[in-house]
Amino acid sequence: MHGRLDYVVEEHGFDKMKKNFAIIGGGATGPLLLSRIAEEALENNTRCDGLTIHLIDPNGFGNGGIAYGMAHSNHKLNSIPSEMNGNKSSSFPAFLNQKNISFDNEEFNTRASYKPYIKDELVDKPIAILRSLGAQVVVHRSSAFIKKDSSDTYSIVDQDPTQEGNDANLLAPELTELTSDDFVLTVGYGGNNNFKSLQGKTGYVHNIYDRDLSLVDRFPQLGSEDVRIAVLGSGPGLYDVANELNIIPSDLFVFSGSGKGLSVRDVSVEDGESSISPQQLLNMDVNASLERVLKCVSDEFQTASSNRSHRRIGLDINKNLKEILHNLDESVAEEFLKSPTLAYIKHCATPVPLASKEKLDQLSPTFVRGKVRDENITTNDDGSFTISSNGNKCEVDIIINATGHGRHNAPILNSLKQDDLASVSKRTAVLDTDHTGYRLCESGIAVIGPATHIGTDGMESFAPFADDLAKKTVQNWQPLNEKAEPQLQSIEWN
Numbered sequence: 001m002h003g004r005l006d007y008v009v010e011e012h013g014f015d016k017m018k019k020n021f022a023i024i025g026g027g028a029t030g031p032l033l034l035s036r037i038a039e040e041a042l043e044n045n046t047r048c049d050g051l052t053i054h055l056i057d058p059n060g061f062g063n064g065g066i067a068y069g070m071a072h073s074n075h076k077l078n079s080i081p082s083e084m085n086g087n088k089s090s091s092f093p094a095f096l097n098q099k100n101i102s103f104d105n106e107e108f109n110t111r112a113s114y115k116p117y118i119k120d121e122l123v124d125k126p127i128a129i130l131r132s133l134g135a136q137v138v139v140h141r142s143s144a145f146i147k148k149d150s151s152d153t154y155s156i157v158d159q160d161p162t163q164e165g166n167d168a169n170l171l172a173p174e175l176t177e178l179t180s181d182d183f184v185l186t187v188g189y190g191g192n193n194n195f196k197s198l199q200g201k202t203g204y205v206h207n208i209y210d211r212d213l214s215l216v217d218r219f220p221q222l223g224s225e226d227v228r229i230a231v232l233g234s235g236p237g238l239y240d241v242a243n244e245l246n247i248i249p250s251d252l253f254v255f256s257g258s259g260k261g262l263s264v265r266d267v268s269v270e271d272g273e274s275s276i277s278p279q280q281l282l283n284m285d286v287n288a289s290l291e292r293v294l295k296c297v298s299d300e301f302q303t304a305s306s307n308r309s310h311r312r313i314g315l316d317i318n319k320n321l322k323e324i325l326h327n328l329d330e331s332v333a334e335e336f337l338k339s340p341t342l343a344y345i346k347h348c349a350t351p352v353p354l355a356s357k358e359k360l361d362q363l364s365p366t367f368v369r370g371k372v373r374d375e376n377i378t379t380n381d382d383g384s385f386t387i388s389s390n391g392n393k394c395e396v397d398i399i400i401n402a403t404g405h406g407r408h409n410a411p412i413l414n415s416l417k418q419d420d421l422a423s424v425s426k427r428t429a430v431l432d433t434d435h436t437g438y439r440l441c442e443s444g445i446a447v448i449g450p451a452t453h454i455g456t457d458g459m460e461s462f463a464p465f466a467d468d469l470a471k472k473t474v475q476n477w478q479p480l481n482e483k484a485e486p487q488l489q490s491i492e493w494n
């Protein structure tokens with residue numbers, strides 16, 4: 001027998017099983033899952049003796065992740081406080097009140113205000129609940145990788161087993177011989193693979209979102225007035241870069257397919273606006289042509305009214321994108337993913353606060369129309385770069401890749417792909433999953449997060465998956481356990 005049925009011991013007259021369960025990745029979604037498991041156990045009076053939950057993240061579990069780990073005040077949440085409740089029992093507005101942080105429920109709070117909420121309410125509190133119910137919770141400040149042992153068992157190790165010369169150590173001896181039901185990946189986005197030929201070059205900024213150091217701390221050249229900068233991409237990343245710069249560079253070129261930046265949108269909640277599902281698009285069948293799909297999108301935008309703005313429509317289509325793409329013919333889906341229409345949908349769904357736009361304007365950017373690829377860039381003898389695109393040419397000292405996330409390029413996901421434990425769908429450009437939407441087709445490993453979804457981001461969108469998984473985890477555990485003492489129901493937190 002493997003994994004969770006390894007040890008079955010008689011105690012207090014009932015069979016008690018020992019189980020190890022691991023959550024790998026403690027940004028936003030990992031804590032959400034943890035807190036839902038604790039809520040489920042508490043609601044169902046489930047004693048968890050014998051259950052050990054391992055929480056693994058090199059940056060600490062509850063670090064805010066890529067979205068909420070960012071402290072810049074121009075970064076705003078994309079939902080109003082009352083819609084940012086991570087789980088059923090911990091209200092975000094109540095947390096803000098308790099911490100004496102002022103907020104307006106009609107406005108978006110800063111992202112930074114969400115990180116302590118994640119740590120306190122979605123990590124520390126659930127850990128205390130689970131421990132009070134008899135579970136052991138072990139926090140590992142380490143990266144994790146998956147090593148395949150036999151056809152249905154895995155080990156969690158701390159070094160990438162696909163990298164030569166890496167001695168993969170077991171993170172904890174009990175994390176061997178796990179089945180795919182015993183761990184969940186919530187590892188977020190990886191960096192993107194664009195501009196492979198520039199990787200590792202001084203002056204090339206591969207990832208703008210480094211958790212530990214600001215952009216200028218990592219690239220001190222960005223603090224000098226005579227620096228020449230090219231930003232590739234004109235989406236939210238461009239505004240994030242602008243917010244980080246403290247100087248006015250001698251040149252700031254922005255390359256993008258559209259040749260312009262995002263328009264500033266109303267980031268407040270439109271009066272009476274509610275989300276709807278784009279039924280016509282969701283009902284497309286496999287014979288639908290690209291033209292038909294584009295016409296349908298255009299029809300959706302035609303319905304814009306005071307009650308349904310372009311921003312809302314963009315958000316609604318974006319949220320349902322994976323399902324829409326699933327119904328389409330593979331080649332139509334691929335074309336749609338590359339189409340300017342999809343770029344417009346994303347553009348509409350992305351609000352840029354006025355403060356970020358003003359900051360960018362102060363830097364007097366020159367927008368250049370033209371997509372840049374590896375072959376458009378040459379590195380000069382002095383380390384500077386020449387970029388030629390669409391008949392335009394410029395020379396810069398620093399190239400900043402602001403073309404977006406990688407989705408499924410995190411090292412742990414790459415190693416799964418290399419081991420044939422995961423594959424990427426051509427239709428949706430995310431990891432292939434089974435009907436549940438979060439278990440990888442090849443290995444059955446659960447991955448909750450952007451790696452398996454397109455169009456949807458964040459805790460809000462993954463909450464239903466976390467909910468389902470938490471229920472199953474607790475249900476699976478319950479039959480072999482006694483019920484919790486009733487007084488556990490009344491645990492209160494100040």
Ligand SMILES: Cc1cc2nc3c(=O)[nH]c(=O)nc-3n(C[C@H](O)[C@H](O)[C@H](O)COP(=O)(O)OP(=O)(O)OC[C@H]3O[C@@H](n4cnc5c(N)ncnc54)[C@H](O)[C@@H]3O)c2cc1C
Binds near residue numbers: 025026028057077189
């Ligand atoms: C500036 C910015 C704004 C955003 N705004 C929004 C928004 O408004 N709404 C929204 O819904 N989404 C937004 N996103 C997307 C955002 O990335 C997700 O919403 C959210 O962070 C996803 O949560 P996650 O838990 O999947 O990933 P993350 O929060 O990124 O967490 C992943 C965690 O996994 C850890 N990890 C990675 N590899 C390993 C490994 N091998 N072993 C152990 N741990 C590992 C990382 O250290 C990290 O803590 C934004 C992203 C950015 C960059």
